[in-house]
Each structure stands twice: as C-alpha cells, then as structure tokens.
Amino acid sequence: MDNANADFQKGIYKIYISGLQSSTTFGQILKEEYGIDAIYSGCLFDEKLDCYSKFMHTKIKEKFGQDIFEKITKKAELVDICGGCDKQAVFSGGEKELMKFIYCNLDLKKANYSENNTGVIFLSFVIDTTGVVTGIKIIKGLIPPYDKEVIRVAGLIPKWTPAIKNEKSIIQQKILQIKFDSKTKEIHCR
DSSP: OHHHHHHHHTTOEEEEEESOOSOOHHHHHIIIIIOEEEEEEETOOOHHHHHHHHHHHHHHHHHHOTTHHHHHHHHHHHHHHHTSOSBOOBOTTHHHHHHHHHHHHOOTTTTTOOTTSOEEEEEEEEEOTTSOEEEEEEEEOSOHHHHHHHHHHHTTOOOOBOEEETTEEEOEEEEEEEEESHHHHHHHOO
C-alpha cells in the first residue's frame, strides 16, 4: 500500500486488472482520457498487486468521481460494439426521438397488454452501412405477444446516419431496453 500511496502522490495512476480479458478498450480509455495505466496481470492472483489496486481504485474514485469505472465500462462497451468506430450511428433527432418513435408506434392493444404484466424487453438490431435497421431480435423478452410487437415496431424504424470508421460507413449493433407499460408509453409519446 505504501507504493500505491507514493505513486498516487507523484501523480502516477495505475490499476492492475486480473483475469482473461477479451478486450483492452477499458484500459485504452483509462489511459487516453485520465492518464491511468491499466496493467493486465492475467489469471495469477498476486496479493500485493491486489492491495495496490484496491488502494488506487479508492484514490482514483476520490479524484475523478465515484462512477469513473462505470462510465469507462459503458464507453468501452459502446466502442467494442461499434468495433472501435470513429462516430456512432445516429437516429435523426437523437435518442429522445428514437424512443418517441418506438413508444408512439407500440400498439398495446394489439399485444393484449395488461397492467398486471409489465417489464423490460431487451431489443438488439444492427444499423447497416446505408443506415437501415436489420438483424432485429429479442435478447430478453417478456411474453410472445409483447416481444412480437416490439419486433414489429423495430422493423418500422426509419434510416439512421450509419456509424463511421476511417471515413467509411460501417455496421453497428445497438441494444435497447424497451419498458413495456402504458405509463412509459405516455411519457415518451407526447
């Protein structure tokens, strides 16, 4: 812990990440945006490194905000889903307009909606290089009529501005949480 404290006092920020990593995007964002080195230590557990990292995690949260690691995790997931794109795919009018489109087109009666049966549906789709929504599927559904209605509405979503990488349009996967209830529909569809 003395080494971690000394490093922190000198402005040297490092964390050790153990386990197998499928992506190093998290570490790249830490370094680029905050000057924090992420050192991947593999599957071997080292008590000293663990102690160092726990101390450094606490100090980094104090300096950069308690939610720094959650923010970076979300950003890394987006970058990985986008394949490291330079610009994310964009729905005309942004996320607020996308949700308005979805909720205004949801036909609760058609799905035999009941106030006693609400919840969240996880929807996945791909925006192709021309901005068209394809590959629509439910990752986690509720009941078949609700899932079917969400898929129907997703098929109506108009063209997006596609994601860009190296000045070329690329495909991008999107995952949305659609809360299937009348109150949420009212809020978004005004």
